[in-house]
Each structure stands twice: as C-alpha cells, then as structure tokens.
Amino acid sequence: MKILTTRLTGAAWILVCLYWATGNLLWATPQQTVSGTITDTEQNPIPGVSIRLLNSNTGTQTDMQGAFSIQALPSDTLSISYLGFKTLRLPVANQINFTIVLQQDITDLGEVTINAGYYNTTRREQTGSIARVTAEEIERQPVTNPLAALQGRMPGVSVVQRSGVPGNAPAVQIRGQNSLRSGFNNSGNRPLYIIDGVPIDSDPLNSFSGLTSPNLGGIDPLNTLNPAAIERIEVLKDADATAIYGSRGANGVILITTKKGTGGKQKTRFNAQVYTGVGEVPRKLDLIKTADYISLRQEAFANDGARPTETNAPDLLLWDTDRYTDWQETLFGATAQTTGVNLGVNGGSTYTYYNLSLGYQQETSVFPGDFKYNKLTATLSLNHRSSDERFKLQLSTLIGRDTNRQFDGSSFVSTALSLAPNAPALYTDDGELNWEDSSWTNPLATLYRESQAQVQQLISNLSLSYSITPELEAKLSAGYTLLNSDELVKQPLQFYNPALWSFVSSRSLHIGAKRQSFIAEPQLNYRNSFGKFNLDALVGATLQHRATTGLNMVGIGYANDQLLGNLAAAEQVVVTDNTTQEYAYAAAFGRVGLRYAHKYYLNLTGRRDGSSRFGPSRRLATFGALGGAWILSEEHWMQALTPVLSFTKLRGSYGSAGSDQIGDYGYLDTYSATPGGGGLYPTQLTNPVYSWERNRKLELALELGFWNDKVRLNTSWYRNRSSNQLVGYNLPAITGFTNVQANLDATVENTGWEFEAATQMHAERFSWQASLNVSIPKNRLRSFPGIEESAYANTYKVGEPLNIQLLYDYTGVDPETGLYTFVDVNEDGVYNLDDRVVVKDLTRTLFGGFRNQFTYGRVSLDFLWEFVVQDGQQYYASGVPGRLGTLLQEDYDRRWQGPGDSASFQKLSQGLDALRSYFRFQTSAGSYTDTSFLRLRTLGLSYKLPLETLGLTTCTVFMQGQNLFTLTKYRGLDPQAPGTSLPALRMLTAGLKLNF
Known part of the structure; x- marks a missing residue:
C-alpha cells in the first residue's frame, strides 16, 4: 500500500500556530x-x-x-x-x-458500571464485594415484590419466600445472621434499602389478617415498587462496600435503581408490556381416604380398649362414614389469575430528558371466595443539565399503592391438612353454611372475617450538582418518603358457630400506620490525575429524621353487619394502640480512592454516626474500612499467560460497621396511660449506657478471566464478627418487667465461601450464556460468657449456629409398646430441657443458582435452577395419630400394629402416654430430616417478531414459568418454608412487549 504524505505550506503553519495560540478556540x-x-x-x-x-x-x-x-x-x-x-x-x-x-463480546469488565452507593465503579476496578442483577432478569417475572426476583441469582444473598399469598415480605439475609435479635421482621438482621439514593424504612407492617401475619413476614413496604420499572439491583456485602453507610450498612446494603431517560436529540420512545397467567399450589399431600381413616379411628379405640361415643367420636357415630372430601382441593385448590400491564415513555432534548412509567398488577387467590391483590405504580425520572455541563439536576419520584383483600386464614391451610376426610358438607341444602352440631367447626366461616389492607407510598429524590472546577463537584441529594397503611378487618356474626358462640357480638378491627422521613446529604467530590496516579475523593454529611405513627382501634357491637367498619355505629370503641415515635440520625462520611497505573487500587472509607436510639453519652460511633485490589494480569511478567489467563485480580478488605436496629427510646423510662382517668403505669426500665453493636468484616477474593474473559471465575472468602450484642436482657418476674435493653458480651461469627462462574459462546446467529453461583456459609456463636446462667442457656450453644434446635435423642418405636422412645428422658411426663442433648443446625449450609440463556436468531430460552442444602422439620399430621384428624398415607402404612412389630411410626391411640410420646417425638431428632431442594425457579421463552417495517423497534412475545418443578425429600407443601403456610405458587404467564 502506498503511503501518501502532505507537506505543510508556510501559510498552513501560520494557521496552526494561530490555532494553538488562541488556547480557548477549541472550547x-x-x-x-x-x-x-x-x-x-x-x-x-x-x-x-x-x-x-x-x-x-x-x-x-x-x-x-x-x-x-x-x-x-x-x-x-x-x-x-x-x-x-x-x-x-x-x-x-x-x-x-x-x-x-x-x-x-460481552465480557469487557471495564465497561460494566456498578453502583457502589455514593460513587460508581466498574467490575474491573471494584475493590469491594458487589453483586448485581439487571432489568432483563427482573422485569418478566410475575412477582409482586422485586426482592423475590433475586432468589438463586446472587452469591451470599439468601431470599426466602415464606408464603404464596401476594404481599408477604420475603426473608432476606446477606451473609448470614449477625445479631441475636430475631423475630418476624428479621429484627437486627435487616439490610439497608436505598431506592434512587433514598433510604427507606423496610420494617414489615403488622397485619390482623392471618395470611399476612407477622409469622409469615407481615406486609412489605417494597411491594409498592414496580419490578418492571427497575433498571438494576446491586447488593453491597463486604466492609469496603458497606462501611461508607456506617451503622446502616452493618447487615449489607441493597441499592435499587429505577430506569432513567437518556439525553440527546431523539424521538420520543414508547414501550409497553402486558402479560396474563395462572397460578396454583404446586404440591398436594397424599392424605388417607375415608376407608383408611375410619379404620384408623377404630384401631385407635381398640388399642385403648375404649368405646367411641358421640362426644369423642362424632366422625364415627354422627358423620357419614362413606363421605369423602379432598379438603386440600376444596380449601386451597383454586386457580389464581394474574394480570400485569406496564407502560412507559421517554424522550427529551439534548439537555433535558425524562422517563415515565405506569404499572398495574392484579392477582387473585387460590382460596375460595373473591380475594385479590391489586397494585398501581407510577415512576417519573427527570434529568437536566446546562449547556456547559457544569450544572446537573436529577429528580426521581415513585408512587405506589397496593390493596390486599384477604381473610383471616392463619390456620386455613393447616385446617385443610387436618380435617377428617368424612367431615360434614360445607353448605346445607339451602345454601347456608353448615353448622351441623357443636362437634363441627365449618372452615369456611373464616372467609366471613374479611381483611382489606391498603398501603400507599411516595419516594422522591432530588439531586443537584455543580462542577466548581473540572476536578471539583458540589452535590446535594435530598429525599422524602411517605407511607400510609390502613387495614380494616370485619368480623360479623356469621364468623361464629351459633351453637357455641351465641353470646358474642360482631366487631371491626382498625389498624393504621404512617411513616414519614426526610433526608439531606451534601457532598463534595474531587477527581484528578497525577501522571499514573488517579485520585477520587468525596466528603459528605447525612441528616435524617423519621417519624412513625400508629393507631389501632376495635369497634364492638354492631346492630347490623352492613354497618361493620363504621366506628360511629359501634356500641363500644377501644383504642389498643396510639403511639408516635421519632428517630433522628446524623453522620459525616468520606472516601479516598487511589489508582496507580490501572493495576493497583486502594479504597478508604469512613463514617462518624450519631443515632437518637442511644443515650446522650453513647450516641456517637466511628466506622471505617480499607479495601484494595491488584490486577496481576497488567504486570509484564504475566503477559505470557494472557492468551489463556486474560484477567487476574486479587482484592481484599477489612473494616467495621455498627447497628442501631433497636426500638426508639429504649434508654428511657417509659409509661403508658391507664384507660379513663389520667393514671400512668410503667412499661419500660431505663438503661442509658448501652451502646452500638459492632460488626467487623474481613474478605479476601480472587477474580480470574480465561480466553479473553469468555470464562470468568470469582472466589471470595469472608469472615464477619458481630459483638456487643444489642438484645433485651431478661429480668426476673418479680421486677414486673420481662426485660431491659442492654448489651450482651456475645460474639456471633459468620464465615463462608462464595463462588461465581460465568461463560458465553457466540457462533453466527447462536449465543449461549451461563452462570453459576454457590454460597457455603457457616454461622456460629463464637463466645458468650456466662451463657449457662443466662436465659439463653436453652436457646444457644457456644460453638454452634444461632438457628439451632435442641432436641431429644430419638431411638425409634418400642416393638412392645408401640410408642416412640428416647435416650435419658424422664418417663414421669415432665419435660426437662436438659434432656435435649441433640443439636440440630437449621441454617442453609449451601445454596445458589445455575442460569442459562440460549439465543438463536430471534428466539431466546432462559432458565434458572435454584438449589439449597438444609435440614428442617419433616411434615407430620398436626394432631396425635389416632385422634380426630387425618394422616399421611405413608405414615398410616408404616404404623405399629401389634407387639413385635418393627415400625417407624407409633401406634394409633388417644391415650395420655401416646400423646406425651408424640409431642416428645415432635421435639426430637427423629422428626427432623433433610429438607434440601432443587427447584426450576424460572423458565422463559421469547420470540422477537419481524415487525420492524411497521415502525416497531422490537416486538417480543414471551412465556414465563415460576416454581415449575421441585426435587426434594421433604414431604410437606414447600421445603423452602417448612410448615403449613401457603407455598409459593407455580405460575405460568404469557405476554407481549413492544418498543417503538
């Protein structure tokens, strides 16, 4: 090839010199x-x-x-x-x-932008442990809560859906349980949630409805978010990533970023997504039929040498012994319907652009009756910048309202699993509820106790920034959140059996809550380069105020059920709670990030926190972290390996965080008013000297890329130690109080390994992407001086995990008596906790997910397998075998039937010895088993229709399945949440997505 050259003339040289001499001509x-x-x-x-x-x-x-x-x-x-x-x-x-x-190529690590909270980084340069899920993995899943879409997708992040009723809060833990404090809302172990820069109060809301009860997680404020409006979710896990949030980040941080518009002169773009589908309970239990049930009851009376009477055996003497009802199918076997619609528009000019999205979702119930969940959402993002790029403004607003119309079904599922198969019909010939006699409690009566809970939430953030110089930027972020929750429960007379409750009156229950929060965070950001050195620093402050108000009332005695809920029509109104609590938080924080030659990275973060939840002398604490990374593949002595080992990075971090996740005013003496005339009574003892919980985190990690990063392997080891535990110290009953807030000198340790592997392949029109994440956590109580003399002696054991059960040592069924036997257990009927010598760990010992995505031309197939290794309590009949109530067919077939039998299930009996033996078995090692599972969590198929000539950017039809298939040894409804709560539903949806 000939190389052409051009010589500059004298006039050209003069023009060039003038150009450079002016200096500012370019600008x-x-x-x-x-x-x-x-x-x-x-x-x-x-x-x-x-x-x-x-x-x-x-x-x-x-x-x-x-x-x-x-x-x-x-x-x-x-x-x-x-x-x-x-x-x-x-x-x-x-x-x-x-x-x-x-x-x-999809593996350019340097171009994947990661939100690290107060600053951005990349996969290549991050020194902390940050997991990330994008909109592609979230938006098609028909979930009401965006966190449910994270199951199986992130290492170190455990998400458990405790109920299949829409609106329930999932249990989320990041790298294990740090605090001895626990409860229905994971108190003391909740991560911090940040939505578009605004922290929100994620405490689940109490509910009177049993299906959204505290034991099942309560009502989650995050339900008001629209998963289709979320751009990405990042989870910050280690000290380097979380220390800049100080005490608020002790249990990890979850950053939720909604979709934004993009600048530039472009046409207004629209997008729409609509889907519909069905859901059902994926698994039913194999319970005995009527013939075996009648035989069971008769055998129990024969074993006891007793005669059935109308009082102790209505199922044998009063009820039809040929009747059979599949109560599972009757009470939770319906098909749920789900529908979702999402609309969006974005556009703007070079300097001002916006994104607006609207969402609607409805899901009905698998229970009989017209029960449903509705959600309406709106999200607005507005961005503006000046023509000289120095001033920038960003406004984001999220509005959501969800309405959950359910009923008090706290025992509805367990009722279906315990009713005798020949129990009376639900309705009389006249279509009325059947109250056959006092021996029968009609399960459908609970449907009349309706509950409607409504939550409205506003989350708004305004961010202003100004570049003082090219290197120095001033920024102010201000946020406001408002949540209103109201629930009304109507309890009419039809709820009660008239034969037993003729003296009761109708009532209504009213529960209301209001949460309001303001936050302001001024910041200064400085960036500069000095040769091979790059400096990125910031300093800032946080000022936050939160107020929570609660009002609970009960209206008793209504002349007509049509007036239920109108407190003015009630004969009596009782206020059960009327409280207002305020919380103030202030902090100063800073970060210094150093980079040298694009291969050495150092990150220092620190925060000084102040919380109103501690006494005046203990309100302030300092937290910080140090993180570093070394990209070995940039070293000259590694270049020979780069054709195979294309990327190698070592990183590590160490730091501390704290926690103030306790109630407000715990350091004060508190009093409540007596009903009526102005009296007060004490409700809490003072302790002004307890202080912050401390969490020290250490992590080491290795990141590898092979063959131009087509295969990536990441390995992390972590150790978190939480000390100075903030718990309620139990007091003797003689004091008149159950506990007082205090610090316990106990240390909880979480260690673990996390593995990630990802690969991809492209060949003309075909592509394949696969990823695997595996977490191997270990939790233990490292130390607890004086635990033997404390109230926790029979709850925790030093050296053992926190989530344990102390159990009797089970030795099998006695061939002669047919009763369960145990090692060293008193036979006098006294339950001695010291006899529980077996320690059973119920913590997840391994969990993760395996995802694959295949694309050929316009067709795409995506699926995710979730796997969990854990132990839990096996499912058994809720009642004592032989008494009124059904039984699993498996247990009926392997029961003890006579002396000398080698059986694994005790004899059928109604006697006291059998009762004592069975309940002891329920708290023995014999009733616990492997509840591990492998579940096809999601399966999606999509096709891009060739409709570009019609002006559509994309037109995609898709089908999506959730919880399609589960392999497990567990015999109950759902190994994810053993027990009798409604399991996560199997969902099948189909929809259409348009962009134009």
Whole structure:
C-alpha cells in the first residue's frame, strides 16, 4: 500500500500556530451534528445501540437501520455499547460521519458500571464485594415484590419466600445472621434499602389478617415498587462496600435503581408490556381416604380398649362414614389469575430528558371466595443539565399503592391438612353454611372475617450538582418518603358457630400506620490525575429524621353487619394502640480512592454516626474500612499467560460497621396511660449506657478471566464478627418487667465461601450464556460468657449456629409398646430441657443458582435452577395419630400394629402416654430430616417478531414459568418454608412487549 504524505505550506503553519495560540478556540467551537451507522460483522444494522458522550449523560440510540445522530464537540469521545458486543470509544475530532462495525463480546469488565452507593465503579476496578442483577432478569417475572426476583441469582444473598399469598415480605439475609435479635421482621438482621439514593424504612407492617401475619413476614413496604420499572439491583456485602453507610450498612446494603431517560436529540420512545397467567399450589399431600381413616379411628379405640361415643367420636357415630372430601382441593385448590400491564415513555432534548412509567398488577387467590391483590405504580425520572455541563439536576419520584383483600386464614391451610376426610358438607341444602352440631367447626366461616389492607407510598429524590472546577463537584441529594397503611378487618356474626358462640357480638378491627422521613446529604467530590496516579475523593454529611405513627382501634357491637367498619355505629370503641415515635440520625462520611497505573487500587472509607436510639453519652460511633485490589494480569511478567489467563485480580478488605436496629427510646423510662382517668403505669426500665453493636468484616477474593474473559471465575472468602450484642436482657418476674435493653458480651461469627462462574459462546446467529453461583456459609456463636446462667442457656450453644434446635435423642418405636422412645428422658411426663442433648443446625449450609440463556436468531430460552442444602422439620399430621384428624398415607402404612412389630411410626391411640410420646417425638431428632431442594425457579421463552417495517423497534412475545418443578425429600407443601403456610405458587404467564 502506498503511503501518501502532505507537506505543510508556510501559510498552513501560520494557521496552526494561530490555532494553538488562541488556547480557548477549541472550547468556543460550537457543537456539530455527528452521525453514522452501526452494523455487526455481517453488515447487518443493529438497532438500539447506545451512543453517549464519554463522562456525560448525553446520548442517543440507533434506529431500525442502525443510524444515529448526536450533537458533539470535536473534543468529545463517543462511547458505543450494546449488549453482546465490545464497547468502542471513538474520538470525534473533525469527523462528522462514522461507519462503525461492532465485534461480539460481552465480557469487557471495564465497561460494566456498578453502583457502589455514593460513587460508581466498574467490575474491573471494584475493590469491594458487589453483586448485581439487571432489568432483563427482573422485569418478566410475575412477582409482586422485586426482592423475590433475586432468589438463586446472587452469591451470599439468601431470599426466602415464606408464603404464596401476594404481599408477604420475603426473608432476606446477606451473609448470614449477625445479631441475636430475631423475630418476624428479621429484627437486627435487616439490610439497608436505598431506592434512587433514598433510604427507606423496610420494617414489615403488622397485619390482623392471618395470611399476612407477622409469622409469615407481615406486609412489605417494597411491594409498592414496580419490578418492571427497575433498571438494576446491586447488593453491597463486604466492609469496603458497606462501611461508607456506617451503622446502616452493618447487615449489607441493597441499592435499587429505577430506569432513567437518556439525553440527546431523539424521538420520543414508547414501550409497553402486558402479560396474563395462572397460578396454583404446586404440591398436594397424599392424605388417607375415608376407608383408611375410619379404620384408623377404630384401631385407635381398640388399642385403648375404649368405646367411641358421640362426644369423642362424632366422625364415627354422627358423620357419614362413606363421605369423602379432598379438603386440600376444596380449601386451597383454586386457580389464581394474574394480570400485569406496564407502560412507559421517554424522550427529551439534548439537555433535558425524562422517563415515565405506569404499572398495574392484579392477582387473585387460590382460596375460595373473591380475594385479590391489586397494585398501581407510577415512576417519573427527570434529568437536566446546562449547556456547559457544569450544572446537573436529577429528580426521581415513585408512587405506589397496593390493596390486599384477604381473610383471616392463619390456620386455613393447616385446617385443610387436618380435617377428617368424612367431615360434614360445607353448605346445607339451602345454601347456608353448615353448622351441623357443636362437634363441627365449618372452615369456611373464616372467609366471613374479611381483611382489606391498603398501603400507599411516595419516594422522591432530588439531586443537584455543580462542577466548581473540572476536578471539583458540589452535590446535594435530598429525599422524602411517605407511607400510609390502613387495614380494616370485619368480623360479623356469621364468623361464629351459633351453637357455641351465641353470646358474642360482631366487631371491626382498625389498624393504621404512617411513616414519614426526610433526608439531606451534601457532598463534595474531587477527581484528578497525577501522571499514573488517579485520585477520587468525596466528603459528605447525612441528616435524617423519621417519624412513625400508629393507631389501632376495635369497634364492638354492631346492630347490623352492613354497618361493620363504621366506628360511629359501634356500641363500644377501644383504642389498643396510639403511639408516635421519632428517630433522628446524623453522620459525616468520606472516601479516598487511589489508582496507580490501572493495576493497583486502594479504597478508604469512613463514617462518624450519631443515632437518637442511644443515650446522650453513647450516641456517637466511628466506622471505617480499607479495601484494595491488584490486577496481576497488567504486570509484564504475566503477559505470557494472557492468551489463556486474560484477567487476574486479587482484592481484599477489612473494616467495621455498627447497628442501631433497636426500638426508639429504649434508654428511657417509659409509661403508658391507664384507660379513663389520667393514671400512668410503667412499661419500660431505663438503661442509658448501652451502646452500638459492632460488626467487623474481613474478605479476601480472587477474580480470574480465561480466553479473553469468555470464562470468568470469582472466589471470595469472608469472615464477619458481630459483638456487643444489642438484645433485651431478661429480668426476673418479680421486677414486673420481662426485660431491659442492654448489651450482651456475645460474639456471633459468620464465615463462608462464595463462588461465581460465568461463560458465553457466540457462533453466527447462536449465543449461549451461563452462570453459576454457590454460597457455603457457616454461622456460629463464637463466645458468650456466662451463657449457662443466662436465659439463653436453652436457646444457644457456644460453638454452634444461632438457628439451632435442641432436641431429644430419638431411638425409634418400642416393638412392645408401640410408642416412640428416647435416650435419658424422664418417663414421669415432665419435660426437662436438659434432656435435649441433640443439636440440630437449621441454617442453609449451601445454596445458589445455575442460569442459562440460549439465543438463536430471534428466539431466546432462559432458565434458572435454584438449589439449597438444609435440614428442617419433616411434615407430620398436626394432631396425635389416632385422634380426630387425618394422616399421611405413608405414615398410616408404616404404623405399629401389634407387639413385635418393627415400625417407624407409633401406634394409633388417644391415650395420655401416646400423646406425651408424640409431642416428645415432635421435639426430637427423629422428626427432623433433610429438607434440601432443587427447584426450576424460572423458565422463559421469547420470540422477537419481524415487525420492524411497521415502525416497531422490537416486538417480543414471551412465556414465563415460576416454581415449575421441585426435587426434594421433604414431604410437606414447600421445603423452602417448612410448615403449613401457603407455598409459593407455580405460575405460568404469557405476554407481549413492544418498543417503538
């Protein structure tokens, strides 16, 4: 090839000198229109490619022909990125037209932007442990709570859906249980939730409805979020990532970022998604039929040498012994319907752009009756910047309202699993509820105790920034949240059996809560380069105030059930709770990030916290962390390995955080008013000297990339130690109080390994992506001086995990008596806790997920397997075998029937000895088993219709399945949440997604 050269003339040299002499001529140059086309290596245009100006929010996308245009300066650099292709950076200079060919590659670690809270980083440069899930994995799942979409997708993040009733709060733990404090809302172990920069109070809301009861998680405030409006979720886990949040980040931080618009001159874009589907309980138990049940009851009376009477055996003497009802099918065997609609629009000009989305979701129930869950959401994002790029404004607002119309079904599922199969019919011939006699409690009566809970939430954030110099930026972030919750429970006379409760009156229960929070965070950010050194620093402060109000009332005695809920019509109104609590929090924080030669990284963070939940002398505490990373693959002596080992990074961190997750005013003496005339009585003892819980975190990690990062392997080891435990110290009953807030000199340790592997393959129109994450956690009580003399002696054991059960040592069924036997257990009927010598760990010992995505042309198949290794209590009949109530067919077949039998299930009996033996068995090692499971969590199939000629950017039809298939040894409804709560439903949905 001939190389052409051009000599500058004298006049040309003069022009060049004048250009450089002016200095500011470049900055004064007006913006010009830069256009181009983008194709793949086969010259096919690629629509939807993101083109933005580097270090700016200005951007646009390619149209259906792969064409784009954008306003830019000659000094700007174009960043071109598209999922599945290498990101390019092209200087504009004097070029106004580009022809760009993208190469397939999804593994450029340096281009994956990670939200680390107060700053952004990349996969390549991050020094902390941060997990990330994008909109692609969230938006198609028909879940009411976005956290439910995280199950099996992140190492170190355990998400348990405790009930299949929509609206329940899932249990979320990040790297184990740090605090001895526990309860229905995971008190003391909850992560911090940040939505678009605003922290929210994630405490579940109490509910009178049994299906959203505290034991099942309560009502989750995060339900008001629309999963389809979320751009990504990041989870911060180690000290380096969480220490900048101080005490609030002790249990990890979950950052939720909603979708935003993009700058640049572009057409207004619309998107729509609609889906509909059905759900059902995925598993039913194999309970005995009527013939075996009658035989069971008769055998029990024969074993006891007793005669059945109408009092102790209505099922044998009063009820039809040929009747059979499948109570599981009757009481929770219906098909739930679900529908979702999401609409969005985004657009704007070069300097002002917006994104607006609206969402609607409805889900009915698998229970009989017209019960349903509704959710309405709206999300608005507005961005503006000045023409000189110095001033920027970002406003985001989320509004959500969810309405959960349920009933008090706290025992509804367990009733279906315990009713005799020949129990009377639900309705009389006249269509009325059947109250056959006092021996029968009609389960449908509970349907009349309706509950309607409504939650409305507003989350708003305003962020202002101004570049004082190119290196120094001032920023102010202000947020406001408002949550209102109201629930009304109507309890009419039809709820009661008239034969037993003729003296009761109808009533209504009213529960209300209001949460309001303000936060302001001024910041200064400084960035500069000094040769090979890069400095990124920030300092800031946090001021937050939160107020919570609760009002609970009961209306008793209504003349007509039509008036239920109108307190003015009640004969009596009782206020059971009327409280207002305030919480104030202040902090100063800072960060210094250093980078040298793009291979050595150091990150220092610190925070000084103050909380109103401690006494005046203990309110302040300091937390901090140090994190570092070394990219070995940048060293010259590693270059020989780069064709195979393309990326190698070592990172580690150590730091401390604290926790103030306790109630307000715990350090004060408190009093409550007596009903009526002005008296007071004490409700809490003072202790002004308890202080912060401390959590010290250590992590070491190795990240590897092979064959140009087509295969990635990450390994992390962590150790978290939480000390100075904030718990209620139990007091003797003679004091008149059950406990007092205090610190216990106990240390809880969480250690574990986390593994991640990811790979991808591209071949013409076919692509395959796979990822695997595995977590191996270990939790133990490291130390607890004086535990033997404390009230926790029979709850925890030093050296053992916190989530344990102390159990009797089970030795089998006695061949002669047919009763369960145990080692060293008193036979006098006294339950001695010292006899419980077996320690059973119920903690998840391994969990994770395996995801695959196959794409061929316009067709895509995606699935996720979730796996969990754990022990739990096996499911057995709720009543004593032989008494009124059903039994699993398996247990009936392996029961003891006579002397000399080698059986695994005790004899059928109604006697006291059998009762004592059975309940002892329920608290023995014999009733616990392997409850591990492998579950096909999600399965999705989609097809992009070839409708581009109609003006559609994309038109995708999809089908999605949730909880489709489970392999487990557990005999109950759901190994994820052993017991008798409604399991997570199997959902099948189909929908359509449009972009135009």
